[in-house]
Structures are given as C-alpha cells and as structure tokens.
Amino acid sequence: MASSESPVKIIDEQFCQCPICLQQYNEPKLLPCLHRYCSDCLKKIIEKNQGVTVLKCPECRDEFSVPNNGVDGLKTDFYIKNIIEYIQLQISLEDNNERECCDCSKKLNVKGFCFKCNDVLCKSCYGHHLTKKILKDHVQHTISVEDLKSKNLTLENLISLKEAPRCRLHPQNLSQLCCKDCSNIPICVTCTYGSHKSHSISDVGTLATQERFKLKRDLQGLIQYKVWFSLTSGSAEARKQQHISDLNSEKSSYQEKHKSQIKSIQQEMKQMKENYHKSKNEIEMRREQDVRQQREKMKKEIQKIKTQYGNICNEIRKKAEHELKELHQTLDEQMEHKCKHISILEGQLTSFMTLYKSKMEEGLKNFEEMKEQCKGILKRCENLSTTADSILGSKNDWTAVHCIPDVCLAIERLNNEVERKFPESRHFRGISIAESENSPVDIEGMNNTAWTVYSITSNDDGSIVVTGDAPKDCRHITVIDTRGNVLRQEKFVGSRYYYFGVFASKFKVATVYSNKIGLHDIRDSSYIEKNIKDIISDWPADRHVKCVATDLVNNHIFVGVYGSREIYVFDHQLKYHHRFTLPWLMKYRHDMAVICGNLIVCDSTYCNVSVISMEGVEGTLLQKLPSPDIERDKDDYTSPISVCGDKNGFIYVLWMSGMAFAPGKRFLSQYSQDGSKILSTRPVTKNARCITTVVADDQEKLLLVTQESGRLFVFNIM
Known part of the structure; x- marks a missing residue:
C-alpha cells in the first residue's frame, strides 16, 4: 500500500532525525564511519569524556579520534544539511500566508525566494531582483514560489541555487577552494596565505570530479562482491539439501545398526542373569559349610586363650610391682640431684648479675662516646657540604x-x-642502581601498542608476572623471565580496564580490576574470580579498585579503591577480613606495597609517598618520603606512580614529571629503610609504568617495565 505521507515528511522521518536527541539534525557532523549526529549532541559527548582523545560511535561502536578543536574539527554533512534546508523551506511556504518582503519590508504574498538574501520576495521586488543590474549577481540564486513548490524541483537543482559555503575562518569570503591536507574543508583564497599555506589546495570542481571517479571505481568492486555472494548463496542451498540427504541416510543406517546391537546385548544380559543365579546357589551352600567348620574351631581356640590369659595376668602383676619399686628409688635420686643443680644455678646468677652491671656501665659509656663521635662527624659533614655548595655556587x-x-x-x-x-x-x-648489560629487552609478542602493562610482580623463585590489556578487548596475565621470554600466558575476554596483579603466595597471583578480585595459579593457569560486591555488602556500585598489595607474613591482600581513603583487606581465600582508613592527606593512589610490616602508599592527589602503620581502624602516618630534586618543565608537577622494596628493606619509587600518564620524564629513586633519605636518583625511559625486584643469578635485581611496547629494563642493585 502506498504511503499517504508527503515526500517531505517521509524524507524528514527517515533521513533527517538525529539518533541521539531524536530531533531534526542541527548542524549535522559526519564521523569517519559515515554516521552523523547533531553538533550539540557530539559536543555533549566530548565534554562528558573530557581528556579522552579516542571515542566510539554511539551506533556502530567504531572508534574515532577527537580533533584538537573538538566538534568544529569534524566534517559538516552538507548533503543532509541541504535536505533539511530544502524541507524547512517547502514547509514554510505551504500555508500561502503573507510574509514580510526582505526588500521593501511590506507584508505581502510571497512571489519568490532569493538564496543570496536568504529570504522571501514580493511580486514587485521579485521582478526587480531579476532585472536590476545592481542585483545581477542575485539572478542565478533567485527562484519563484511556483518553481520552489513544484514536484519536479530536485534537491540538486535547489543546491545549484545556493551560494558556495562561507569560509570558516573568513566568513566575509565565499569558499572557492578545498584543502586536501585538512579533510577537504572549504577555504577561501586568503586562507592559502595563512593557516593553509604550503598545504595541498584544489579547486572544488576538480576535487569533486576526482572523488566521484574514485567512488565509482570503488563501487565496481562492491558490485563484483555482490555478484559473487549471490552465486555463492545459490550453490550453498544445493549443498545444504545434499548434506541433509546424506545425514538422513547415515541416520537410517545407524538406527538399524543400533537396533541389532541392542537385541544382541539383551540376549547376553539374559544369559548373564541365569549364570548369576546358578553361581549364587553354589556360593550360599559353601558359605554355610564353612561357617559350621569355623564355629567348632573357634570354640577350641577360645578355651586355649582363656588359659593363656590367666598366666599372662599373673606375670604382668609381678612385673608392675617390681617396676614401681625401682621407679620410687629413681625419683628419690633425681630429686636430690635437681636440688644440688638449683644451688649451683643460684650461684651462677649472682656471678652473672655482677658481670651484667659491669658490662652495662661499660656499654653506656661506649655509646655516649659513639654519640659524641657521630655529632662531630655530622658537624664536619655539614661544614664540608656548606663549603662545597658555596664554591659551586660562586x-x-x-x-x-x-x-x-x-x-x-x-x-x-x-x-x-x-x-x-x-x-x-x-x-x-654502597647502595646504587645500575642498568644491567643486557637491558633493555623486549617482552616476547608485546612490541606493539595493542598490548599494555599496568603491573609487574615476582616471587622468591624468580618467577615474573606482568598484567594489562591485550588485543581484541582482552586482559592478559603473562609469566616471563628476565630476558623477556614468555613462559606462560592467559587471556581473558572482557572490557579493557586497569588490570593489576601481585604475588599473594609462592605460586598464586592476586589480581584486581574494576570491582573484581581473583587468584591466578601460575603452575596450571587455574583462575578464580569474585565480584567484590558479592563479598562486601556495603560496597558502593560505582566504586572501582585502583591498586593491590599483599602481606605475605599475615597472608593478607590489600585493595585500594579510586577516590576513597578506605583500604579493604582480604585473606588468601578471598574472604573479607577487615578494613582500615588512610590519613586524610591521601585519596587517589597510583600504587602501594607492604615493606617491613608497613604500608607504603603512592598518592597522586598530594604527589607524595607515605609510610603508613596498619594497626587499628585508622592508619597512622609514620614518615613522608622526600621528593627527588629533578629537572622538570615550569607547569609540570612530580607525582609517584609505582613503589617496591628489596630484601634489605630499601625502598624504590618511580616518579613522573608531567601530566598524568602523558609522555613526560620518569625518574627512579632509592630510599633508606625508614624512608627519610634519598640514596640515589636516576632518569629512566619516559614510558616507564611499574617496578619490582627479583632474585636472578643469586643477585637481587630491580625490574622496570614500560606501559606500552613491552620493554623490560633490568637494574643491578649494588
């Protein structure tokens, strides 16, 4: 049945409605995937994801890069825009009402429309527009209402009446050229001497001819594919029918064979039952006979045992009386010996206390002397440092x-x-950090941007595990050696999100991402995962984990969350244990680690590293690590992004200078065991993401891995 709607309304409904706001397009913008949306709708999406340079199309989920100038950098869909203007113009003239003429300003019946003036004309002014020399450049842009309302007027005819688009940078100029280097945007002659200087410029007609030729050429390939798939579809139906026939024949043959086998088995079962009953009767007869024989034999044995039992009881009683007598004599002798030993110990205690007092006095005296020596040396160190600084500063x-x-x-x-x-x-x-001779190395198979690493961890056996994102919206957990060779790798399909891991025992790695926690066994790749909301009833729906650490002494797993001071503690069976709160000076954590019984936290809010006591329901700040004095740009800030410790208790921190996770400078600092002093600082690659230590070749080493490209740096700790 033919539609009763007018062509204008059909076009408006099918082509001119924005999929986001469901309204008619307002300044339609075209994405690389050829889907279009209102300029304001796209602007809201970009503002909502501020700072994100790559977004996905709301319809096909195809990714596109956000231009530096936002929505203005996307192409305007002039075709749809012309359709909308065509629709709006025809609708506005449907009622035949009087309207104000743009030339004489009188309210009269509309006779024509000038696209250069972009307004309606009365009958008199319409004639002047077509005859006056001063308005001769308006003639080709003027059309009568009858022609405008005509069903024979196509969109292409209407577009030819319109002016060329105005230059975006110079609105007073018409666009006469296109810039190929800037996605064919329309520009004026003035632009060729300004922002588009040295760009590839082309006349719009020439460029349109080239683009049409290219489109026709590409359409030929599509037509060939269409023919091929049509032929393939027909042959597939014939193969389908033959396949069904073959399967039906195979089914009939199998059913006959099955029926024959069942009949044979049923006959065998009948024979087996007959043999069973025959054997059962024989066994029951033998059983009754054996029971009678054993009963007679046992009567004789019982009488014999009773006699032996009486004799044994008499011997035991005599032996026990003799042993009790000897035990009493032994006890008397031992008690006498112990009393003598106590007297000797009392004398030794008196001698020890005398020696203790003497050593205590001597030790206190030595410590006071050492204290004075330390004060003297510190004073000399300060004097030398001051002198050296003044000489270097002069x-x-x-x-x-x-x-x-x-x-x-x-x-x-x-x-x-x-x-x-x-x-x-x-x-x-002697503490320092030196890069190994064979460093850096590439982690096998990760030398492209589709792979990322967010954490690195190791155990006492030298096993190294890295976690992060893998291609095709996957996460990965990979076991490697210090040469970058992949020993074992597992991928998990799901949303790409920050994926962190740390050894919770000798062979199991605790992993966290989004609001999930899991345990991965590196021996057989077995994996269990739980939703934290199912473990902790009051876990907020919008809360996401940011970092994880483990206490191997107490078998605890510590989970830090984004935007909260709460630390959640689990045991090694992923059961919730307790929680405690960090001091108020920290909120956004990049990383944390348990070193010497304390929690070391990297906080990005206040750009510091802190040593926190884990006793009680609220952690106590024990020490703030000093920030390294490193070279940085004027507007940059220094923030910690990863922390670890070695077997001697020394602390290592990876620092970032610049914006969060943007390409910038990275520095590796080594601290004393209490975190009060910086022992050394050295620059590292600007893509560095996380650090850990590992024992390899009987020597403890420091490992550093990049977030992208999978580069592993090995440092000797000396």
Missing part, C-alpha cells in the same frame, strides 16, 4: 681551582675516618 673558576682539591681531600679523609671507626657504614654508602 661560579668563580679561580676559587674552584684553588679550593676544590682541598675540599675533596678533606672529604676523602672524612670518608676514611668514618669507614675505620664505623665499618658498618660501608654497606649504606
């Missing part, structure tokens, strides 16, 4: 030449004196 070459050798000699003498008086300080001064 920038006077003569001062440097004359004074620096003396200062260096004084420092050397002080170092020798410290090592002689305090030999244990040598270990402290």
